[in-house]
Amino acid sequence: MTPVQALDFIRVLPEIVLASCAILVMVAEPFVSARHTAALAWVSLIGIVAAGAGNAWMRRFSGPAFGGSIAADPFASYFVYLLLLAAALTLLGSVRYLETNQVHHGEFYALLLLGTTGACLMVAATELIMIFIGLEISSISTYILAGFRRADKRSNEACLKYFLLGSFATAFLLYGIAFIYGLTGTTNLVQLSEKLSAPGARPPLLWIALILAFVGLGFKVSTVPFHIWTPDVYQGAPAPVTAFLSVAPKAAAFAVILRVFLGGLASAGALVFWLLWISALLTMCLGNLAALWQTNIKRLLAYSAIAHAGYVLVGMAAAKAAGPEAGEGIASVLFYLAAYALMNVAAFILVAHLAGAGERYQEADDCTGLAYQRPGVAACLTLLLVSLSGFPATAGFFAKFYVFRAAIHAHLIGLTLVAVLNSVVAVYYYLRVVVAMYMREGNPRASASPLPWPLGAALALSLVGIFYLGLFPTPFVRLANLAASPLP
Amino acid sequence: MSHILTILTFLPLVGATVVAFIPRTATAKIRWVALVTSLVTLAWGIGLFLGFDLHHPGLQFVENYPWIESPPVAYHLGVDGLSVLLLLLTVFLAPLAILASWRSIGERVKEFHLLMLALETGMNGVFVAQDLFLFFVFWEAMLIPMYFLIGIWGHERRIYAAVKFILYTMLGSALMLVAILYLYNATGTLELPAILAQLSGPAPPISPKGARWLFLAFFLAFAIKVPLFPLHTWLPDAHVEAPVAGSVILAGVLLKMGTYGILRFCLPLFPEASRQFAPVISVLAVIGILYGSLVSMVQPDLKKLVAYSSVAHLGFVVLGIFAFNPMGLEGAIYQMCNHGVSTGALFILVGMLYDRRHTRLISEFGGLSSVLPVLGAFFLFVTLSSLGLPMLNGFVGEFLIILGAFHRRALYGALAATGVVLAAVYLLWMYQRVFLGEVRSEKNRALADCSGREKLILTAMAAVILGMGVYPQPFLRRLDQSVAEVLARVQPGEEAALVFGSPKGWNDASRVATSSATTFHAPWLLPLPGPERERGPLDLTRDSRRELRDAAPAELKGIAGVACTPGEAPRAGMNRR
C-alpha cells in the first residue's frame, strides 16, 4: 500500500471542507444565542460554496486516493456538485422555516453538512467499506434531521421509522459486502471488477451478495418493494429535511449503484440487468399509482419521488443492456438526477413555506385559490409540478426524453412504453394541486405570507436551472457524458 | 436565413411577457396589448401567406440552427402550403377570440390574456416546426395554456373537462414520443426532411412491421386530437365547458393539429402502413360523420350541438385525407380551414347568446330573430356556411371531399353525403328553434342586439366565409405542392391527377360540379374551355399555368404537348432534397 500523501487529502477536499465547517457550526452553536442561529446558516452556506470551489479546484488533481478507496474522478465531481446544490437549496429553504416553526437549533445546519459529507464520500468511494462508512455518516445525520421537530408526533414517527428500517437495510448492505469479500477476497471495486471478469471466475454464490447489496441500496433510493418507509418519513420529517432526504441520499445511493453494479460487479450481467429492470417497472408503476390516491402534498410528492426513482432505474437498465455502450445510459441517469434534484428540492421547500407554522396545511385543498392571493407563489409551484410531470421546455422533460432515448437505444421498448404511460398517469396527480390553486373557488388556508427572500432566491435559482436544463441542455449533457465516461 | 417564422411564432409570447408586467388592475391596457399583439401577428401571417412562393417545392422560409447537440435537435422551422394555411387560420382566429372575450372575461383578465398569447405561440410553433423534438415541444407546451383556459374560465364542469382534455392528449402524445424516439434511433436524426429522405430511400431503416407500429403510435396521438370516433369523448366536454375563446381555439385550431399531424407525419413517413390502415380509418371517419350528426341532432344544449357537429366535420376531413387522391386531400385541407372559421364563428355566436341570457339551452330561446335581427342574420349566414351551402366556404371543402371519397369508394361518398344532409337537418332545425317563430320566453324580449365590437367580429368572419367560398383559388393554389408531395409518397401516380386531369369517375363528378357551379354562379368550379377541359376544377388557373410554363426548365416544356405542370415540380424538388 502506498503511503498517504498530501495529494490524497486534496482529493477529498470537498469532504474535508464540509466536515470542518460542520464541526465549526456545531461547536459554535452553544455560543450563539437562539435569536442568531440564522448566522450559522450563512456560515454553512459559505462552507458549501467553499466545498464547491474545492471541488472545482481539485479537478486538476483527479485520481485515486487513500490506497484506491476514494476516486477523485469526473463522476464523483459531478455528484459532489449535485449534492452541494441540493444542500445549498435546502439550507436556503430552511432558514425561515426553522424560525417559523420555533426550532432554534443550529445543529440543524451541522447535521445537514454532515449528511452532505457522507453522501459526498459515498459517491467518491471506490471501495465497499468506504461506501458503507459514507452511507452511515449520511444516514445517521439524516435520521436525526427527520425527527427535528421534536414536539411533533409525526416527526418522531418518521425519525424512528427511518432509523429502524434504515439500520435494517444497511445491515443487508453490510452482509452483501461481507459476502463479496468472502467470495472474492477484496472490497475494492477495481480489483473486484478485474477478478470477476477473469475467465472462469464466477463465484457460485455471487447472486446472493448482489441481491443483498441491492436490497441495502434499494432502500436508500426507495425502489419498490423497499419503499414502504418513504411516504411516512417524507410526510413526517420537516419539509426542508424531506427536500434534502428525497435528493441527496438518493442521488448518492444511485451513484453507488452505478459504481457497484455497472462498475465493480458489471460482469454479473444478466442478473443485474433483471434486478434493475424489474425494480424499474415496479417502482414506476407502484409509485405513480399510489400517488393517484394522495391528497396530502408531501405524501404525493413522496410517491412521486418513488416514481422518479423508477425512471432513473429505466436509464440504468438501459445502460446495463447497452453493454459496452453504457455511457449514454449512465449519462442519462446523471442528467435525470440533476433535473430531479432541482425540481424536488424546490418543490419541497416551497411546500414547507406553504404548510405554515407547525406544518398544519399539507393538503392539496389547503391551497384552494392560492393563485389569486399569491399569484407568484402559485405560478412557481405550478412550474415545478409541470417540470416534475415532464412537460416540454422544462428540465423534467428533457431528462425523461434523454432517459427514454437511452432505453430505446438499448431496445427496451416495453419498459419505455410503461414509463411514458406512467408519466401520463403522473400528470393527473400533479395537476391535482394545480386544480386546487387555480380552478377551485375559495380562500387558501395555506400560508399566504410573502416568500422570504432566501426561499425566493432558492426557488429562482431552481427555476432558472430547470428552464436552462430544459431549453439548453447541451452543456449539461456534455458534462454528464464526461462524468459517465470513466465508469465502465 | 430570415427570421420570419421565428417572429411569427414568438411575437405572441413577447406580447405575453409585456402583459405579465402590466398591473393586474389595468384590465383595459392588458386587453389592448393582447389584441394589438395578435393583430400584428395576423398582419405578419398575412404577409407570410402573400409572400409564399407557389412554385417553390418543399419548405419555404426555412430556419435551421443546431439547438441541442446530443440527441441532435435542430431549431428547424419551415412552412409548406399546408402549414401556411393553418398558420393563417391560427393568427386569424386568435385576435377574434380575444375580441370575443372582451366582455365575457371579467375576472383574472391578466392571466387570461397571458395564456391566450402563450397558446398562440404554441399553436404557431406546431405548424412551423420541422424537427420532431421541436414539434413535440410545441405540441405539449400548448396543452398547458389550454388546460388553464378551460379549467379557470370554463363553466360548471370545467375541472373535469380540463383534466380529461389534458389526459387524453397526453396519452396520445406519450405514445408518439416513443415513436419519435424509435424513429430517431433508426435514422439517427430528428429532422423531418432528413427522416423522410431516409424512409423514402432505397433502403429504409424501418421494417414494414415496425412502420405499422410507428404509424399507429403517431396516428393514435393525432386521432385523439382530431378526434376520430371512438376517441372523441373528450371533445364535447372540453368544448362545452371551455370559455368562448377556448372553444374557438379548440375547434378552430387544436383539432386541426390532429389532421395536420396525419398529413405531415403519418402519410409521408409511413405510406405503406397508411394504405393498409386506410379502410379501417375511413370506416371510422364515416361512422364519425354519421354519429356526430345524429348525436348533434338531439342535443338540447347549443354548444354541445356545435361540439358534436365538429366530430362530424372532422370525420369529413379524415375521410378526405384517406381517400388518397387530389380532390380528397385538397378538400380535406380546405375543410380544415372552413371548419375553423365556421365553427369558430358558431362558438362565438353561441357565446354571444350566452352572454345575453346565461343559458345555452335551445328550449330557452325561440323567435330571437325579431329581437336580435343582426345577430340572427349572422347566425343564419354562419349556419349555412357550416352546412355547406354553395357560394360559402363549407361547400367547397365538403364537395371536394365527397368527390374524393366517391373516387376511392362510392359507398364512403354516399354515406358522407348523407352526413351533409344530416348537417342541414340539425343546423337548420337548431336555427329554427332558436331564432324563428314567436318569442316564447319573456326574458328574451329585452335583449340588446349586436354591439359594435360584436359586429366587427362577425363581419370579419362572414367576410372570410364568403371570400373562401367564392374565391378559393388563393388557398387551394398554395396547397398543390404539398398535396402533390404527400400523394407522391402515399399513392404514387395519384398526384398526376392533380395535373393531368381525368381520374376515374371524374367526368361524372365534373358534370355535377358544372351544374352546381352554374346554378350557383360559381365560375371558379367550371371546367376551363378548350383543350384544358380534361383538367380538373382544382387546377391552377390558366394564368398561373402560363406563369409556371414560363418558369419551367426547358427540358420539361413541350412534353406530349402538355405544358409544364406543378406535378413535376414537387418530384423534381424531392430529388433535389
Add this chain to the structure above:
Amino acid sequence: MLRDYLPILVQLIAVSTVGAAILAVSAWVGKRRPSREKLSPYECGSVPVGNARERFSISFYLVGMLFILFDVEAVFLYPWAVVYKSLKWFGFLEMFLYILVLLAGYLYIWKKGALDWTR
C-alpha cells in the same frame, strides 16, 4: 478446501460435549434447596418486585450514552499506540486531529449542559 474447516468442526463438537456434560453432571449430582430469593430473576442487584415502569432521571441515559461514545472512541487509541512508532509524525498528526474532533464534541456537550446533573 473443506478440510480447512475440520478444526472448527472439532471445536464445535468439543464445546457442545463439554457444555452438555457440565449441565448434565450438575443436574445429576447437585443439591437443590430452592428459596424465594433464589427463584426470583436476577436484576442487577435492585429489587425485582414493584412497578417496572418507575421513572428515573433522563440524565442517566444521557450520561450513559456519552460514556459509551467517548469510551468507544478511546478504544481506538490502543491499536494506535501499538503501531505509533512506525507511523511517526503522520500518525501523531492524525491522532491529534481525531482527538481534536472528540474535543469539539466534548466542548459541545459541555456547553449544551449535558453534563449538568441538576438543570
